[in-house]
Amino acid sequence: QLQLQESGPGLVKPSETLSLTCTVSGGSISSSSYYWGWIRQPPGKGLEWIGSIYYSGSTYYNPSLKSRVTISVDTSKNQFSLKLSSVTAADTAVYYCARLIVVVPAVDMGFDPWGQGTLVTVSS
Amino acid sequence: SYELTQPPSVSVSPGQTARITCSGDALPKQYAYWYQQKPGQAPVLVIYKDSERPSGIPERFSGSSSGTTVTLTISGVQAEDEADYYCQSADSSGTPHVVFGGGTKLTVL
Numbered sequence: 001q002l003q004l005q006e007s008g009p010g011l012v013k014p015s016e017t018l019s020l021t022c023t024v025s026g027g028s029i030s031s032s033s034y035y036w037g038w039i040r041q042p043p044g045k046g047l048e049w050i051g052s053i054y055y056s057g058s059t060y061y062n063p064s065l066k067s068r069v070t071i072s073v074d075t076s077k078n079q080f081s082l083k084l085s086s087v088t089a090a091d092t093a094v095y096y097c098a099r100l101i102v103v104v105p106a107v108d109m110g111f112d113p114w115g116q117g118t119l120v121t122v123s124s
Numbered sequence: 125s126y127e128l129t130q131p132p133s134v135s136v137s138p139g140q141t142a143r144i145t146c147s148g149d150a151l152p153k154q155y156a157y158w159y160q161q162k163p164g165q166a167p168v169l170v171i172y173k174d175s176e177r178p179s180g181i182p183e184r185f186s187g188s189s190s191g192t193t194v195t196l197t198i199s200g201v202q203a204e205d206e207a208d209y210y211c212q213s214a215d216s217s218g219t220p221h222v223v224f225g226g227g228t229k230l231t232v233l
Binding site: 035037039046047048049052060062063064096100101102103105106107108109110111112113114115116117 | 125153154155157159166167168169172173178210212214215217218219220221222223224225226227
């Protein structure tokens with residue numbers, strides 16, 4: 001059974017870089033059928049896609065965050081990571097990692113399963 | 125930017141049928157996915173490819189599509205179905221970018 005687990009600091013100072021890692025267990029991150037994604041949810045608000053990565057390193061980012069986001073993959077550790085630079089209080093959110101099942105790119109794709117999420121607070 | 129539109133809230137009595145809609149101009153050409161999120165928990169996939177149900181999801185959950193609107197239907201709603209529900213699809217750009225609807229709070233009266 002595939003499981004994902006987010007890890008990283010729960011508190012980040014304004015203007016600094018948020019860094020999170022997602023560890024995948026029970027399956028290989030190098031599977032050709034899947035991408036891997038980051039999604040966030042500010043307190044009391046809805047879900048926002050941050051970006052996705054393929055095991056080869058190909059990345060896709062939300063245009064609204066693209067200038068500040070970097071997603072990378074480490075297949076040797078079965079992990080993928082998120083870096084979000086120049087954070088502000090508006091970046092305070094629960095951050096989820098999830099497997100993105102891509103049947104037909106840009107037509108048929110969705111997330112399953114999800115990690116439990118980790119709350120990151122941006123505050124001095 | 126491309127948007128998926130959901131009603132903010134839907135209310136239904138136990139045993140009745142709840143219908144949650146999601147509208148988007150590109151939905152006739154793309155499949156929608158639905159997620160259930162209970163307080164303090166991660167989202168769970170309940171419908172994929174507009175109308176397919178993952179294993180382990182109760183049969184009372186179903187999905188349908190008509191034109192630019194997809195609908196999540198919960199038949200015989202139970203108290204445990206009270207949750208936020210989100211639709212998700214690819215955006216309209218032709219790239220594998222993801223977009224979520226704003227979410228619908230289902231209240232079981």
